[in-house]
Amino acid sequence: MAIEDILKRLNIFVLEDDPDISKFLNLFLSDYFNKVTVKTDNRFNYSDFENIDIFLLDIEIPFDSGYEVCKRIKTVYPNKPVVFLTAHSQLDDKIKGLELGDDFIPKPFEPLELIARLKNLLKDRYGELVYLDDIIIDKRAHLISDSVTGTRIPLSETENKIFFYLYDNINVSLSREQIINHVWGIERRSSQANSLNVYINSLRNKVDMEGKLIQTIYGYGYKLSNVKE
CATH class of the missing domain: 1.10.10.10 (Winged helix-like DNA-binding domain superfamily/Winged helix DNA-binding domain)
Structure with missing residues (x-):
């Protein structure tokens, strides 16, 4: 089955505090995924992530850090892909993001490149469906x-x-x-x-x-x- 068909059955969680970017991601990703859940801070329950298939996290969010959110996600769901989408583009940030998560995409980003990166991760994880x-x-x-x-x-x-x-x-x-x-x-x-x-x-x-x-x-x-x- 094509990866595009697989995406249509998967759910993505987005953590992004910028209102314009979060609105854009919600609309853009809805064309590819079954369900898009967008949060702007850490006010969510990790127990609600059972049906989330991939995570897209900013690093700087109110009341928390995307790095810490990633750590907690990986503790409960170690096999679910986590991608950082952030304005932090220093080498140290990239290294830390790749050590904790599965990919690191600096802002500003190209939407189609973002989709290509997500497809690659999901094909590797869900390509055996x-x-x-x-x-x-x-x-x-x-x-x-x-x-x-x-x-x-x-x-x-x-x-x-x-x-x-x-x-x-x-x-x-x-x-x-x-x-x-x-x-x-x-x-x-x-x-x-x-x-x-x-x-x-x-x-x-x-x-x-x-x-x-x-x-x-x-x-x-x-x-x-x-x-x-």
């Missing part, structure tokens, strides 16, 4: 999200193992024995025969409410089907 029916599969991180809301679908460790084993063998029928051996091991396969049914039903309730993806091969096992093929 696959859209399958109503879900988004992050192959690299082994995560699944709702394709409409973008919210993560929580799976237990066992559900995750089953789903991604089916996904790694998409459109291939896997026997119950193959799945059980992969998830629980050969030594425990007899004790987990009934458990597989329970976990498959739980997976269907979470990621396949319409029953299109996870197909039962009667008398044999299961198959994850690419419904778009």
Whole structure:
């Protein structure tokens, strides 16, 4: 999937205290991203960042520093990209920004260059996304999200193992024995025969409410089907 299509499903958080720049970024970035959230100071909750995919931070903001904001973001969400967009252009600032975050863009900036930089970061982080029916599969991180809301679908460790084993063998029928051996091991396969049914039903309730993806091969096992093929 093209990076432009990926951006349309992602959310960006902007921290910029200049009213003209913040207004411009809100309008400009809205053409590329699913949702743009703009704040002008540190009056926000870090717990609200679960559905933010990339951060664009100024360094000088009221009541705080963009550097400190970045540190706190990276503590909670170490894999989410943070980009500094700032008038601080001294070498020391650039080095500090690149050490704490993922990119550093000095002001004044070219809007199209900004988008190109964001695309590069997001392609590296989210380029392994696959859209399958109503879900988004992050192959690299082994995560699944709702394709409409973008919210993560929580799976237990066992559900995750089953789903991604089916996904790694998409459109291939896997026997119950193959799945059980992969998830629980050969030594425990007899004790987990009934458990597989329970976990498959739980997976269907979470990621396949319409029953299109996870197909039962009667008398044999299961198959994850690419419904778009």
